[in-house]
Amino acid sequence: IVLQISKMNLPVITVAALILLCGDASGFFNTRTTREPVEFIPKSRSNVQTLWVTQRLDHFNAQDDRTWEMRYMSNEEHFKSGGPIVIYIGGEWTISAGALLGGQQFDIAAKHNGYLFYTEHRYYGKSYPTPDTTTQNLKYLSVDQALADLAYFVEYVKTEVAGLKDSKVIVVGGSYAGSMAAWFRLKYPHVCDIALSSSAPLLAVADFYKYHEVVGKALKSESGERCYQIVQEGMKQMQQVMATSTGPQEVAKLFNLCKPIDPKNALDYASLASGIADMFAGIVQYHNRGDIEATCEYLQSSADAPNGNELSALGDLFKSRSSSNCDDAQYSATVAAYKNTFWNSSSATSAMRQWFYQTCTEYGYYQTDSSSNQPFGSGLNTLELYINLCKDLYEDVFTNNAENILNDGIERTNVVYGALSSAVDRVIYTHGTIDPWHAIGLLEEINTESPVIVVKGTSHCKDLQSISANDSEEMKAAKERVLELVNKWLQE
Structure with a gap:
């Protein structure tokens, strides 16, 4: 999801992102995690309905009878009685009708006379389980609760919608929702028959240094060594300039910062370094043909201009992408x-x-510069930044215990959901080699009933789009393989 910057004076920071649009005052707070992971070309003009279903606030406490209304959307255009239930799972974003009018999930429903649904994840979009998002209320935000929401949703539509009582259930998800799709099949096999898990980060990890390694490799593979070198040298120059007496003012001017940062303030310095790295991360993660190449051409032209250098090129690119x-x-x-x-x-x-909050309690995914095999500097964007954010944003029990909460949550996620060793069947895992998230996804088959499909040269969740004339032969073959497997499993 390509980075866009809000039209306000915003804080510059990134956070463990999966999937990018900055809201008011959100700056670079890694918006790759807050929008739908892929856009779909509409193949239908069918009317999509927006509906609501009552859910329990806490599925795991029978003594708590509080409820809330979960939003979902539906498209019955192709449905015939007995056809499958096809659910496109919402993740950490606001759901929209487009996902029910195109894409692999639409094609599956069309081919098999399925009833198509799009569920909104609790606490996102318009699905408000609690009066606000205080830390005390956010304790009901977890993947455990969200998967239980899905299970009860399936039971609800099977009961309330005529012709669905005996229908098989197919779930489709991308990015975090891709993990949810696989985990739903794992945890509720009696409810879910087939799962398509695209670009899913199944391994929870605090220091996700591999993310920026993949970004660096993509700059090289798509545009050449020079692009990587400009970024790497530009970050080195920034550290050198910041060490001088006038450096903070010079860097503030180059990047059009509202005020200079104090190089002795590690958290401010980390915020700037993280924002620069995330600019490239967004371009790579949501790469369409020509995006990386155009970015690198811009960098090279700027660096090679009279009075230009690698650092000024980074500043020029940064400013060009900000409104x-x-x-x-x-x-x-x-x-x-x-x-x-x-x-x-x-x-x-x-x-x-x-x-x-979910990264602080369940996943981590923090994209640091701790690896030497990436071009975004060294010792600036460290894990300390993110642990401090957990402390300062949520306070309460996090103030003195954020690191333990993070590590315990990561361990629990990996133990409960199997990380990269889950032997669940009838899950299709797909990845693109340019997508940085593939580094913590399942890349090797554990069993033949859960195939892994890796598409060379493609990015985040692109395989969820319908087959098109713009697809590479490898991408087309991957999409066809997914449809073949779904067809096979539905008939068994």
Whole structure:
């Protein structure tokens, strides 16, 4: 999802992103995690219905009878009685009708006379389980609760929609929702028959340094060594300049920052470094043909211009991708922006307060510069930044215990859901080699009933789009293989 910058003076920071649009005051708070992971070309003009279903707030406490309304959408255009239930799973974003009018999930429903649904994840979009997003209320935000929501949703539609009582269930998801699809089949095999898991990060990990390694490799593979070198040298030059007495002012001017950062403030410095790296991460993760090449051509032209160098090229690119009057790289600005707990605040509408909470309690996924095999500097964007955000955004029990909560949550996620060793069957795992998230996805088959399909040269969740004339032969073959497997399993 290609990075866009909000038209406000925003904090510059990134956070463990999967999937990017900055909301008001969200800056670079890694919006790759807060929008739908792929756009679909409509193949239908059918009317999509928006509906609501009552869910329990806490599925695992029988003494708590509080409920809330979960939003979902449906398309019955191709449905015939007995056809499958096809659910496109919503992740950390606001659902929209487009996912029910095109894509692999639409094609599966069309071919097999299925009833197509799109479920919205609790705490995202318009699905508000609690009055606000205080830390106390966010404790009901977890993948365990979200998967239980899905299970009860299936039971609900089988009961309430005529012709679905004995229908098989197919779930489709991309990115975090891709993990949910695989985990739903694992945890509720009596409810779910088939899962398509695209670009799913199944391994929870605190320091996800491999993310930036893949970004660096993509810059090389798609545009050549020179692009990688410009980024690498530009980051080195920034560290050298920042060490001088006038350096902070010079860097602030180059990147159009609202105010210079203090190089002695590790969290401010990390915020800036993270924002620069995330600019490239967004381009790579949501790469369409020519995107990386165009970016690298811009960098080279800027670096080779009279009075230009690698650092000024990074600044030029950064400014060209911002529509703000200036960008705020101060850590305190990010904390202030995302501590607001009201549903109508930018911290909630951007979904970043909710998603970062999940990273603090279940996944990590923090994209640092701790590897030497990436071009985004060294010792700047460290795990310390993200642990401090967990402390400062959620306070309460996190203030003195954030690192333990993070590590315990990651361990639990991997133990409960199997990480990269789950032997669940009838799950199709797909990945693209340019997508940085494939580095913590399942890349080798554990059993023949859960095939892994890796498509060379493609990015995040692209395989979820319908087959098109623009597909490479490898991509077309991958999509056809998915449809063949679904057809085979439905007939068995």
